[in-house]
Amino acid sequence: MLAQSTHHLLWLREQDHPAISLPRWQQQVELLGNFYQSQACLILQVVNGSVQVVCARQSQNLHLNGGTGFEDAGLLAMIDDYDGYNLTKSSGTNFTSELSQFNQVLSRPIFWPDGELFGCILICDPVQAKYRERLTPLVETATSLIQAELKHVFLMQQVKMLSVQDEQTCMLNPYGFSLMAPRQLSLSRRFGSHAGIILIEEMMSESLESSKEDAGQRIRMLARIIHDNLRDADVSARVGHRQFIILCFIDNESNLDALVSRLKKQISKEDPNLRLVTGQSYFTPDTQISLDPMQKKAKENLNINKLEHQKTAR
Incomplete structure (x- = not known):
């Protein structure tokens, strides 16, 4: 058994990490949901192809509460299509989960500091269209805040690994x-x-x-x-x-x-x-x-x- 980093294999909601403030994440989805006037705004985590809702803002009960888990190949394909600049757009018909109830979904992936995928921000059925391009920086700001907290989790994991890892072989010490x-x-x-x-x-x-x-x-x-x-x-x-x-x-x-x-x-x-x-x-x-x-x-x-x-x- 080598000392291995497991930061990208654990559900964030099931951990109690001082670097993560879920209330602050919730504030971000509330803010984005209000500005985009969307039916739902979600922060999702992806682990080994499975998806879990970390935070959610819903206009009504859309069965996407925090902690809800599901699998959706269409969502993973949508995340892969991210071009690095613009929010990815997709139709609800491309999804197989509860996300299929929406007509349009906007996505922005979230990454760990080492480049591993954490998940994404989803904005579902946004009504605001006139100023949508001006709202994109808000999504980037929310993404930066989330990724900054994930960086703290990642660094703490690295410190923990170094304390149990043999430097020369990467085995346990x-x-x-x-x-x-x-x-x-x-x-x-x-x-x-x-x-x-x-x-x-x-x-x-x-x-x-x-x-x-x-x-x-x-x-x-x-x-x-x-x-x-x-x-x-x-x-x-x-x-x-x-x-x-x-x-x-x-x-x-x-x-x-x-x-x-x-x-x-x-x-x-x-x-x-x-x-x-x-x-x-x-x-x-x-x-x-x-x-x-x-x-x-x-x-x-x-x-x-x-x-x-x-x-x-x-």
Whole structure:
């Protein structure tokens, strides 16, 4: 599991973030709705193709209250058509959701600071037509205000990521592992999953004495292979200069052995000169509810294998 930003995957209404003022967002839709004399003015959020109403101003109950969720491919297509300058216009016949009740819809997309789509502002059935072009700056002002608050959320997320992320590999660091692994372990216990701990450590040899750049490339290569061979529920981290830890969820102990074998084979394929030592431990759901005994047993196994490696290398 790499430390990943999730700012664009969480519904804003379900979070309590000090940087976001939903009453201020509501003021913006009220203002735009009044100036455009529209049937409805909405701020929508899009997550993985699904849509949720963040704030709404309706002339009557149009079933588009805050928190309402729906899917609408026509809306996503409309957002994609934005040219970067003018509000995008669309007919209600292009929508498959409650938005289909409107004759005309104006749209302006909203983005996160990294360019990811947040959602859009919708102005539905605006009556004001004479001064519509003069009202466009109002939409841009509202968009800027919203995106400024989203920037604060984004920056706080980045700071949080840096505190749990290993800078060189983008994996979790020891602190990140201590936060994430117990949560995943607790969740897996509820479903009766078996768990295993794997420790992987690079052993230095004379043939691998090289520059810091080469050493960094090997570390990043190890991190990539570990990440590529794990499932989403598994947790991995860099816990030492040359040491990695994996918490994996498996059906039986043979699966743990198979994972270790697969990792060694893949690493050897990419760098035959790289020498690794591993340690592992396996636990059933009814034996342990804490990570500490699992890590201790894996560490003991790693130390035994280190001694064997040193004897062989002599």
